[in-house]
Amino acid sequence: MAARTSVKARRPLPRLVGVIRSRDDLRLAIRMRNPPDLFELRLDHLVGIVSELENKLSMLPAPLIITARHPREGGANDLSIKHRRELLSRFLPRARYVDVELRSAEALGSLLEIARRKNVRRILSFHNFSSTPSTRSLRARARAAKSCGADIFKVATRTDTPAQLSRLLDFIANKDVDLAVSAMGIGKLGGISRLELMRRGSVLSYAHLGRARIAGQPSLRDIRRWTSSVGR
Numbered sequence: 199m200a201a202r203t204s205v206k207a208r209r210p211l212p213r214l215v216g217v218i219r220s221r222d223d224l225r226l227a228i229r230m231r232n233p234p235d236l237f238e239l240r241l242d243h244l245v246g247i248v249s250e251l252e253n254k255l256s257m258l259p260a261p262l263i264i265t266a267r268h269p270r271e272g273g274a275n276d277l278s279i280k281h282r283r284e285l286l287s288r289f290l291p292r293a294r295y296v297d298v299e300l301r302s303a304e305a306l307g308s309l310l311e312i313a314r315r316k317n318v319r320r321i322l323s324f325h326n327f328s329s330t331p332s333t334r335s336l337r338a339r340a341r342a343a344k345s346c347g348a349d350i351f352k353v354a355t356r357t358d359t360p361a362q363l364s365r366l367l368d369f370i371a372n373k374d375v376d377l378a379v380s381a382m383g384i385g386k387l388g389g390i391s392r393l394e395l396m397r398r399g400s401v402l403s404y405a406h407l408g409r410a411r412i413a414g415q416p417s418l419r420d421i422r423r424w425t426s427s428v429g430r
Contacts, residue, residue: 210399210401211396211425212380212396212400212401212402212403213234213235213236213401213402213403214234214235214236214403214405214418214421214422215234215235215236215237215238215263215402215403215404215405216230216233216234216236216237216238216260216405216406216407216418217237217238217240217404217405217406217407217415218237218238218239218240218244218407219240219243219244219274219411220243220244220408221247221250222408223407223408224244224247224250224251224254226407226408227258227259227407228254228257228258228259230259233258233259233260234260234405234418235260235261236260236261236262236263236294236295236402237258237260237261237262237263238262238263238264238265238297238404239251239262239263239264239265239289240265240266240267240274241264241265241266241282241285241286241289242265242266242267242273242274242275242277242282242285243274243275245266245274245275245277245281245285248285248288252288252289255289255292261293261294261295262289262292262293262294262295263293263294263295263296263297263321264286264289264290264292264293264295264296264297265286265296265297265298265321265323266281266282266285266286267299268282268299268301268302270301271299271301271323271324271325272325272327279302279305279306282302282306283305283306283309286298286306286309287309287312290309290312290313290316290318291316293313293318294318294319295318295319295320295321295349295350296309296310296313296318296319296320296321297321297322297323297352298310298320298321298322298323299322299323299324299325300322300323300324300339300342300343300346300351301324303322303343303346307346310346310347314347319349319350320347320348320349320350321348321349321350321351321352321380322343322346322348322350322351322352323351323352323353323354324336324339324343324351324352324353324354324355325353325354325355326354326355326356327355327356327384328356329355329356329362330355330356330357330362330363330365330366330383331355331365332365333365333368333369333372336353336365336366336369336373337369337373337374337375339351339353340353340369340373340374340375340377340379341374341375343377344375344376344377348377349378350377350378350379350380350401350402351377351378351379351380352379352380352381352402353366353369353379353380353381353382354381354382354383354384355383355384356383356384356385357383357384357385357386357387357388357391357414358385358386358387359386359387360387362383362385362387363383363387363390363391363394366381366383366391366395367391367394367395367398369381370395370398370399370400371398378401379399379400379401380400380401380402380403380404381395381400382395382400382403382404382414383395383414384412384413384414384415385413385414386413386414387414388412388413388414388415389414389416389420391414392414392416392421392424393424396421396424396425403416403421405417405418405420405421
């Protein structure tokens, strides 16, 4: 999929990702006339409707990111590593990307290797819902993600204060590894963080499809409005 560009700034714009985490989200996604670039299937939330989901995947108008989030990084339903591996393996043939937490990269290493062989791109992610670690710590995690074969390092951290936001912005502006990064803030400054991170080269921008379930998470309409200012 070709990256979209801003004519004025000649800067690649992030791909838009619509998050599907409920039956209502799925129904809305199927009906979209102007879909995002990708849909993320939150399989940890969708575990109760897996068969229905499989039957309707062909109706979705955009490629898929699949993830079954670790319980300690926001995952629903307290899924075991075995259950998460089974879900990801089941949907891997239909995916463009698979997202696995950096903490799970070793346990799910065989799945990530299958993904590589099948040309499914790998996102290794890190979530901290209470704070934003130091820039040094985030750089170390990005290097670890690179060493595990990541195509993209995704980081989502708490941005309730200017200091927390500053650390996240500093990380993406001064990362010391040749690896694409998708970064986003959560909390009081979540909205402004996502706009500023887009301007600094974040490659994926996530949006809710109906209502925000995470503080600071924008809608697709919000992000599309913001793209006109990226690069200014």
